[in-house]
Amino acid sequence: MNIIACYKWVLDEQDIKITAGSLTLDTSRAKGKISEYDKNAIEEAVVQAEGCGVEVISLTFGGSKAKQSLKDALSRGPAKGYWVNDAAADRADGYVTANVLAAAIRKIGDYGLVLFGEGSADTYGQQVGPRVATLLEIPAITFVSQFKIEGDTVTAIRKLENCTEQISAKLPVVITVLPEINKPRIPSLKQVLGAAKKSAQEWKVTDLGLDTQALEPKTKVKSIQGFVMKRKNQIYKAGTVEEKVEAFVTALNKDGVL
Known part of the structure; x- marks a missing residue:
């Protein structure tokens, strides 16, 4: 059975500017890219497929601009x-x-x-992977730092807040991976050129048999504002080194930092 790597086409956060005063986001010059977390998912899918002798399929849901992602995704190893x-x-x-x-x-x-990244680079909701598993009625293993496939069983290491957890499940399985699981490859020129020859199929939502209720968001974003950190920029010049450190520590205690 094949491996499906899901990804999202997002705006490159390095190109997003914050408008002074209103703190609104200026995305007029922002280019798109595959979410960094999802690059790990694609890479791990390819690595695992090489060991199992199966095919990797990339899958994305996006508007017209997401078409740019197809060649990039396929250049990273998926067959179609x-x-x-x-x-x-x-x-x-x-x-x-x-x-x-x-x-x-x-x-x-x-x-x-x-396979999914642990979250998307824009909203980082961490919901899609587990939700898909629920809809498909198959197990979900989240926050995975490493895993291996043996026969029809996958054994994964989950990294939690203060411990790790080993879990095994029978295939098929949904897995969300952490960035530390691998280092995504940088496609070579040959891989980029080869991606143009691979199959990339476009579907419309109407091809999937979904009703209108399934396409109505449960949460709606009214506005997004940038965050600007304000610093006190206090400089301690008077006194000895010990006195400066003492004044610094006192100030941190007063602000509740320590």
Whole structure:
């Protein structure tokens, strides 16, 4: 059974500017990219497929601009890609995205493993992977730092806040991976050129048999503002080194830092 690597096309945060005064985000010059967390998912899918002798399929849900992602995703190792093209992706929350991806995965079929990044680089809701697993009625293993496939079983190490946890589950399984699981490859020129020859299929939401309720977000973003950190910039000049350190520590205690 094949491995499906899901990813999201997001704005490059390095290109996003904060408008002075209003703190609104200026995305007019922001370019798109595959979410950094999802690059780990694609990379791990390819690595695992090489060991199992199966095929990797990339899958994304996005608007017209997401078409740019197909060549990039395929240059990273997947044999073919699917793109669910719909303007609804621009306002989709985790609920809608999971409904669309789960329906697309059912349509693709013949999957043993579905990989996600731990969250997307824009909203970082960490909901889509577990939601897709619930819709597909298969196990979900989240926050995975390493895993291996043996036969029809996957054994994974989950990294939690103050411990690690080892879990095994029968395929098919949804796994969300942490960035530390690997270092995504930088595609070579040969891989980039080869990606243009691979199959990339476009679907519309209407091809997936979803009703209108499945495409109605449960949460709606009214506005987004940038955050500007204000610093006190206090400089301690008077006194000896010991006195300066004491004054510094006193100030931190007063502000509740220590």
